[in-house]
Amino acid sequence: MRVEVDTAAVAANTRALRALVDVPVCGVVKADGYGHGAVRSALAMLEGGASMLGVVDLREALALRRAGIDAPLLAWLHGASADFSLAVAHDIQVAVSSMAQLEAAAAAGATIHLKLDTGLGRNGIARGDRAAAIARAVELARGGARIRGIMSHLAGTGRDADLAQVADFAAALQLAEPLGSPVRHLANSQGALALSEARFDLVRIGMAAYGIDPNGPAAGDGAGAAALGLVPAMRVTARFVDGVAEGGLDDGLLPAIGAPVAVAGELAHVVAIGARRLRIEPALSGEGVLWGDPAAERPEPSADAWAAAAGTIGYEVVTRMAAAERSDEAAPADPALAPRRVLELGLDGEPQRLLGEVIGVKRAEAGLGISYGAEYTTERETTLALVALGYADGLTRSATGRPVLLGGEAHPIRGRVAMDQVVLDIGDCRANVGDEAALAHASAPELTGMIGARVAVELAGTVPDTEAMEALGASIGGQLRAGDAVLLIGPLGAGKTTLTRGIGAALGARGTVQSPTFVLARTHRTAAGPDLQHVDAYRLLADAEDEAELDDLDLDLDGAITVAEWGAPLEHALESWLRVEIARPSVDDADDIDDIDAVDESPRSVRITGHGPAWGTERVRALARAGHRDPLHPAGPGAPGPVRSNGSPGDDGTERR
Ligand SMILES: *Cc1c(COP(=O)(O)O)cnc(C)c1O
Secondary structure, eight states: OEEEOOHHHHHHHHHHHHHHHOOOOEEEOHHHHTTTOHHHHHHHHHHHHOOEEEESSHHHHHHHHHHHHHSSEEEEOOOTTHHHHHEEEEEETEEOSSSHHHHHHHTTTTTEEBBOOOSOOSSOHHHHHHHHHHHHHHHHHHTOEEEEEEEEEOOOOOOOHHHHHHHHHHHHHHHHHGOOOOOEEEEEHHHHHHHHGGGGTTTEOOOGGOOOTTOOOGGGHHHHHHHHHHOOOOOOOOOTTTTTOOOOGGOOOOOOOOOOEEEEEEEEEEEEOSSEEEEEESSOOOEEEEEEESSSSSOOOOOOHHHHTTTTOOHHHHHGGGTTTTTTTTTOOOOTTTTOOOEEEEETSOEEEEEEEEEEEEEEEETTTTTTTGGOSSSSSSSEEEEEEOGGGOGGGGGTTOOEEEETTTEEESSSOOSSOOOEEEETTOOTTTTTEEEEEEHHHHHHHOOTTTTTEEEEEEOOSHHHHHHHHHHTTTTOOOOOOEEEETTTHHHHHHHHHHHHHHHHHSSSSOOOOOSSEEEEEESSOOEEEEEEEGGGGGTTTTHHHHHHHHOOOSSSSSEEEEEEEGGGGGEEEEEEEEEEETTOOGGGOOOOOOOOOOOOEEEEEEESTTSSSHHHHHHHEEEEOOOOOOSSSOOOOSOOOOOOOGGGSOOOO
16 A cells, blocks of 8 residues: 655645635644644745644644754643753743643743634633633743734634634634734634635634545535635555455555446445455456545545545544554654653553553533534533544544543543544543543454554553563563663562563573663673673662762663663663563562562562654564564474564564565
8 A cells, every 4th residue: 555645736725725715724644644744844835835733732843843844833732741942942832721731831932822712622722711711821921921923723613603603713813902913813624715704814724735625524524625716635555356456454444335436437335444455346456546536637536535434534434544654663652742642552452451641631611512513512610621642543433432441441532533532521620730530441353453653652551470471571571772772660570670581581691681770781692692790779769860879870871782670770870662561569668678589479560661762663663573473482393482572673574574
């Protein structure tokens, strides 16, 4: 399967839209540019006359800055641990959706847009908090805070409801008069095109710039976009041999049974989609177009047609293609930059849960429509919790109504699933910003298709006994290369040394791997590769910032493989590390015993997370796959023992790409 993006089309679309709306355009490139590639889409939009770029979180904004884009940037969705000083350092404007975010952003000295809820029931300061938030913003502005804009977002529920939002926004602007003349912006693609009243000083254009009708398939198979002269920028093709092509759910395709596919000018239809393959009938051979430009000389199916067959909208179909572009460089989670979005795999690699975080909690009035199209309305005054997971993260739009576990309670997703967030109506339950939310009862095959490019992978599971702990160490060891660091976290007697022994076995380490407590660091030569440095970093705990202490250990962090027990303090000294947390759920820490290899055989719970550029999503995933093979106990006769793979996850042929 191949995803082509015509950036010239994005530029031309933006130019056409800019002329049509006649106000400045903020080009929206969130979720990797709706699957088109954020950087190339951003550059194309700027070329087409966009004067600003919009993304959801600071991580997306930073990726644009790192690519050398110096245009004004606005980020409007923040996790509980967002570090607004990074926004200041990189000249990123931030929209705030709560009093707490307003205070934090102002304290950091950020350039701020107030994001108000005018009827979408999602991100944005609640109506009930509006007056107080604006008053506080005025106060902060007098003290020197930079309040640059006021914004809201339309629900696209219908002309009347949208106009009611326009009126509500205008009323809010009156309240905000003491702020002077902030940039006022409300409309997305659909609102900007349909309602001149909604354009104000700036419109935020996403979907239309990618050439897809923001009104979706219901409005006529992309005809709306074509009528405006917009050209779809994405083209997805696959080589069919007797009706079968490579490409499937794992590549981000939705199960669109019945969707048209054009093969060399002939039309076929999808009859089956598996994880990696796709089948059409009639069983044609040749280059097939899954979706492209319906107005091309030789017409191609539209993304909307694929969407219609999958029961969704073009937005979701194209956005999921970011998964096809997913690379080993996928950045691991960093709470300072983006909300927590995690696919949790078992130690055997089987998907377990999709985890997100609560990014907003607000009281809402009765009768508030929730999310686009207001398909759910609050029945009474209630509390809404916003969870930062959306269809860009693989939580399909069809997940509306599915239960999300929050603080031990299951709450159904209310209203439509958006690209980056879902809303829970939690009634009078309590929730806090930063709370973990988990999509419950999801089957493993379903979760496999869920992972989006912004989602970090973590491994978690139970290790029943010492032997299994050593085997886990061996599977980790088999994936390590020079310069890697593994930090082991866990109480005395958790099994850190046992795990290290497994790592040593996989590396062919000479000498006995034993607790480094008394020597602080011990170096083992290995069979053929880099040395294994086994460190006890406990003493560094007292003074984590003390570089001299660290220097005393004289570690070779670049040339050797470092495994550090009590390793947390080393995080300050490393760019990348693998963190392995071991806990003894059934044992009270008061029962601690000095001998780490004592007979305590209670099961351990383990969580493995990658941090920094060396530990991207695919590499963490590969650990689970390696674990599944259990290198200490190879499958059949003749199977290789604990051999080095030189760290290349592709060596064993299990790598997918
Ligand atoms: C995604 C988004 C947009 C762009 O929406 P389109 O419908 O793609 O034009 C604009 N504003 C906000 C706040 C958004 O989240």
